[in-house]
Amino acid sequence: MEEGNLTIVEEFVIQGFYDLPNFQGFLFGIFTVIYMSILIGNGLIIVITKIDPALHTPMYFFLGNFSFLEICYTSVILPRMLMNLWTQNRNISLVACAVQLCFFLILGATECFLLATMAYDRYVAICKPLYYHVIMNQKVCVQLVVVSWICGIPVQIGQTYQIFSLPFCGSNKLNHVFCDIPPLLKVACGDTSINELFVYAVALLFVTVPFLLIIWSYVKIIATILNLPMGMGRSKAFSTCSSHLIVVALFFGSAIITYLRPKSIHSPGIDKVLSLFYTIVTPMFNPLIYGLRNKDIIATLKKILSKWIRRRENKAWFHVLPCSLTFYRNFLLPT
Template sequence: MPQRNILNNHTTGPGFLLGFSDPPGMQGVCFTILLLIYASVIIGNSLIVLVTVLDLSLHSPMYFFLRNLSFLEICYTSATLPKMLVCFLTGDVWISFLGCAAQLYFLFFLGSTECLLLAAMAYDRYVAICDPLRYSLVMNGWFCVRLVVGSWMVVIPMQVGQTYQVFTLPFCASHRLHHFFCDVPPLLELACADTFWSRVTLNTIILLFAIFPFFMIVVSYVRIIGTVLKMHSAPGRHKAFSTCSSHLIVLTLFYGSAMVVYCKHHSIDSADTDKYLALFYTILTPMFNPVIYGMRNRELRIALRKLLWRKPQPALPH
């Protein structure tokens, strides 16, 4: 059957059955928990965006990257959580083919962009600590904008190609995904055709937009640690490490769970483990980010207090 006909048949079919198998009576509890998580993601990351825009003392490259990361986390969580909330609320666990394709595209597009943004943040810390005299020259506003725009734009062609490649495959009759949302590995498990080139594309995307940025992050932090250890001032070392600690914690949470899911052999036996690990980097990490940065960044804490507890100014007399 031609691929065009396959795609046309898919768009009119029922879609996929998502892998929700909670005990009876737990749907309400799961819905409430996920709703609270989603609300905390939206509120926490929106506060980071707002405070880094309004407070002039936070108009620096580090907070510019953090603002973009927080905005991305809102979008990233919104690619999966609203549909999960609907599933728990209504019991309808079906997702259409077009809905699944859109979810897959945005999930990988935003996830790849996050990897590149985290690498840009690591480079910013590298320049600030290892080459402080040239920091303002290197990390100028135009260069920072190009890094962020490049992180958002460079992944689009690959993700469009991968989404089209996956959804032109013929899928088996059950259409039951062993996952909470549409992801490439569980979709390829359902394919009734050779998935070699789809897996090649997936591995290429992981190499370019996850492993390569991670390698650059590791190189940056090796040099940062080497520079910090050579500092003679203990307060200087403490300040340098404190500016990097939040970023390192976020990196560990995001990359740790994502690499376990994507860099190992997939099987039906490991499907349950994979889908719960996927919740960690798609939902819990975006929830923890504002807490991590808010608790460990003194300038951000001060700016948040000024924003939240700002006293109204008295009206001027006429």
């Protein structure tokens, strides 16, 4: 639809990795493996934390929710990216783009607050161990998770509406791997300064505030651990906290650089790499960081595998037994 010399954009083209035409098949294979590993790894953590009664504690309750969130978060981005690589059709309608952006922002805000909740849980467990089960009772844990999931919904819906209320005219090419705010503002017409200010305000609220709460929690945690006598749970406390801090550094580091750095130094190539960190790399490494560094999860996994192997062996034995009896009766017994 044309009006004067301007073309009103009705759909976008997500360029993705268009500049690597010879590697489309390779990238499809790599991202497929990554997506499957995210689904399997995080799904395994959800199953383990549900079936083992020893893991029915606040820490593993939050970890199970976090793993479920990671599956949802990547499922907003990766299936569409894989379809674009497979079909080479990178077109996306305005409505589909708005839906993807809205879910991406809501789940991103949920991840920020859930990581802050997990840090608060560790703070109470280490700094106030005698009151841990009183403070972090089941009702409080459920309330913290529910608030983490829903608190960003109205704000992020409003931000999505504000972005897509802008007129998009001229170029419809988004030099990114999915519908995100920086590439959308780049192709919007007119003055976007109000929108950029709103983006910074929301980023400060949903990224910086949880990040500062996490830093405050871990300052208190580290001070408490260092005051403990040598050998009194120091290594276990440091191991649990370091796993969480690695995830926090990967997610918040890339998100803060993406949304809070000045517009003048934005680069499409850097934005693509950073977006892969907080949408793909963190969910992929989450099961490895929390699983391989956690003795309780490893012990539960070994228990499940040993039961499964024993059951398979028993089934194999019952299959072999009738054949052995038949052979014994027909060939070894005297007629």
